[in-house]
Amino acid sequence: MLNQVIKTAEEAGQKILEFYETDVEVITKEDDSPLTKADLAAHHIIVNALKEIDPETPVISEESGIPDYEERRSWESFWLVDPLDGTKEFIKKNGEFTVNIALIKGDKPVLGVVYVPAFDVMYYGDETIGSYKREGDNKAVKLETETFQRSEPARIVVSRSHGDDSTQKKLSELGIEVSEEVPSGSSIKFCLVAEGKADLYPRLGPTMEWDTAAADAVYRYSGKNGEKYSPLSYNKETFKNPYFLLGMDEFVDVK
Known part of the structure; x- marks a missing residue:
C-alpha cells in the first residue's frame, strides 16, 4: 500500500507542477487562506486514488471539510490529506510546497508521505519500516537520527x-x-x-x-x-x- 500512496503523491505533484508553470489564480477561502486550482486538482487525484486503494477507510482532505466529531470519534483509522501544503510558497514560486498523505490509526499517524514536486524529493515514514528520503531516481536513504539534547545549542x-x-x-x-x-x-x-x-x-x-x-x-x-x-x-x-x-x-x- 505504501508504494501506491507514494505513486499517488507523485501524480498529484506532477499535476500541481502543470499549474506552477503558469500564472497562478488565487481564491481566498473563508479563513483568509489562499486556494488555487492546483490545490483542487491535487485533492481530486488523491481522494479518488485512496478510494481505490483502500475503499473501506474514510478520507479527510483540507479541501473536503471535516466531518462532525460525533461521526469520526469511533473511526479506527482514516486518511488525512493536505493536497498542497505551502500554498503561499507555491504562489511565491520558491518550490517549498508539498503533497501530504497520512494514514491515522487511533490518534497517531502510522504512515506518511511527503512529496516536494518542484525538487522531486520524496519523504516517507511507516511504523513498520522506518523513514526514508528519496531524491529523483536515486535510491531511498533511511533516516536515522537522535532527538535533541537540551544541553547543546x-x-x-x-x-x-x-x-x-x-x-x-x-x-x-x-x-x-x-x-x-x-x-x-x-x-x-x-x-x-x-x-x-x-x-x-x-x-x-x-x-x-x-x-x-x-x-x-x-x-x-x-x-x-x-x-x-x-x-x-x-x-x-x-x-x-x-x-x-x-x-x-x-x-x-x-x-
Whole structure:
C-alpha cells in the first residue's frame, strides 16, 4: 500500500507542477487562506486514488471539510490529506510546497508521505519500516537520527512565511540556546528535523492536523533508537493543533 500512496503523491505533484508553470489564480477561502486550482486538482487525484486503494477507510482532505466529531470519534483509522501544503510558497514560486498523505490509526499517524514536486524529493515514514528520503531516481536513504539534547545549542527550523523574533525569545526562556535558524516552507520543516539538518521545529502559531500528519510520521519513524516522541495527536474534537516544539524526547509547553 505504501508504494501506491507514494505513486499517488507523485501524480498529484506532477499535476500541481502543470499549474506552477503558469500564472497562478488565487481564491481566498473563508479563513483568509489562499486556494488555487492546483490545490483542487491535487485533492481530486488523491481522494479518488485512496478510494481505490483502500475503499473501506474514510478520507479527510483540507479541501473536503471535516466531518462532525460525533461521526469520526469511533473511526479506527482514516486518511488525512493536505493536497498542497505551502500554498503561499507555491504562489511565491520558491518550490517549498508539498503533497501530504497520512494514514491515522487511533490518534497517531502510522504512515506518511511527503512529496516536494518542484525538487522531486520524496519523504516517507511507516511504523513498520522506518523513514526514508528519496531524491529523483536515486535510491531511498533511511533516516536515522537522535532527538535533541537540551544541553547543546539548537539549529531551529523557522517558517519563511510566518517567522518572527518571538521564537528565539521563547526558547531562551526555556533554557534552549539557538545556534542557527534554518528557513523552510510547508511540511518540509518536519522533514529537516527528521533527517538531521535541524534540531528543533518550534511552532508558535496555528496549524491544522492535515498540515502536520504526514510529515509527523516521517519524523516519528526516523529515530535511531526506535520511535521518536511527538507532541501532536490526531482526530481531536477540534482539528487545530496546539503550539508545539518538535525534536525533544518530552513534552515542552511553548504556549
